Amino acid sequence: xxxxxxALADPTRRKVLELLRQRPMTAGExxxxxxxxxxxxxxxxxxxxxxxxVDAHKQGTTITYRLKLxxxxxxxxxxxxxxxxxxxxxxxxxxxxxxxxxxIL
Amino acid sequence: xxxxxxxxxxxxxxxxxxxxxxxxxxxxxxxxxxxxATRAVQVVIGLGLAAYANVIPKQVGGRRGSIEAETRAQxxxxxxxxxxTLAGLIHAGLWAFAPxxxxxxxxxxxVGGAVMLTLGYAVWCFTVRRSDSPGxx
Numbered sequence: 001x002x003x004x005x006x007a008l009a010d011p012t013r014r015k016v017l018e019l020l021r022q023r024p025m026t027a028g029e030x031x032x033x034x035x036x037x038x039x040x041x042x043x044x045x046x047x048x049x050x051x052x053x054v055d056a057h058k059q060g061t062t063i064t065y066r067l068k069l070x071x072x073x074x075x076x077x078x079x080x081x082x083x084x085x086x087x088x089x090x091x092x093x094x095x096x097x098x099x100x101x102x103x104i105l
Numbered sequence: 106x107x108x109x110x111x112x113x114x115x116x117x118x119x120x121x122x123x124x125x126x127x128x129x130x131x132x133x134x135x136x137x138x139x140x141x142a143t144r145a146v147q148v149v150i151g152l153g154l155a156a157y158a159n160v161i162p163k164q165v166g167g168r169r170g171s172i173e174a175e176t177r178a179q180x181x182x183x184x185x186x187x188x189x190t191l192a193g194l195i196h197a198g199l200w201a202f203a204p205x206x207x208x209x210x211x212x213x214x215x216v217g218g219a220v221m222l223t224l225g226y227a228v229w230c231f232t233v234r235r236s237d238s239p240g241x242x
Contacts, residue, residue, distance in 0.1 A: 021183075022176075023172055023175070023176040023179070024172055024175045024176065024179070052163075055165045057168055064172075066165050066175060066179065067162075067165075067179060068162075068163050068165050069162055069163065070159050070160050070162060070163045070186070071158065071159045071160075071161075071162065071186045071187055071190040072159055074162065074183070074186075074187070
């Protein structure tokens with residue numbers, strides 16, 4: 001459960017989940033919504049995947065992400081969005097910008 | 106495979122039945138009131154329903170043919186998960202706190218309504234929305 005809280009504490013990851021609520025998207029489509037590097041986005045995706053909040057499917061060099069939130073996790077996401085936990089200006093000391101990973105976007 | 110898939114559900118059903126039998130026995134022996142036993146069983150059933158429905162949206166299953174089909178399945182699962190989870194919690198709350206004359210019909214209406222909403226929305230997603238989508242996928 002702590003991995004879920006860690007994943008939901010970051011506004012970028014919450015925005016990713018918000019986008020996936022609309023429909024499944026590829027890593028490239030999701031990255032277009034954020035002014036950050038692809039390795040950073042890839043690290044965010046890894047955190048979400050480790051928390052089991054998204055499902056990833058790789059086809060060739062394209063990874064498609066699907067939302068995988070339980071009702072409780074969905075409610076926690078809405079709660080965090082409403083009260084703005086972990087906004088960009090008050091990122092927790094223990095949760096800096098994720099380290100880049102070698103995953104192909 | 107079958108045991109792995111249905112084992113937890115069977116174990117949960119057996120524990121529900123054992124709890125119901127224990128509470129009935131306690132009620133018949135005068136240890137607790139008769140309606141307390143009934144209420145406790147119904148509260149547990151409501152919470153069990155909520156716990157089961159909580160994970161409905163997490164069962165993403167295999168890949169579907171198109172993004173549109175994935176989107177419709179996701180929407181149906183989210184609506185079903187939310188409506189049945191809330192219905193389970195309301196069912197438990199009604200049986201815990203409401204008078205029996207209200208709890209019995211209201212809990213049936215709430216759970217029945219949630220099931221109808223879930224099924225209705227799923228049918229709508231896979232018929233109306235399917236025919237509206239550009240590819241019809």
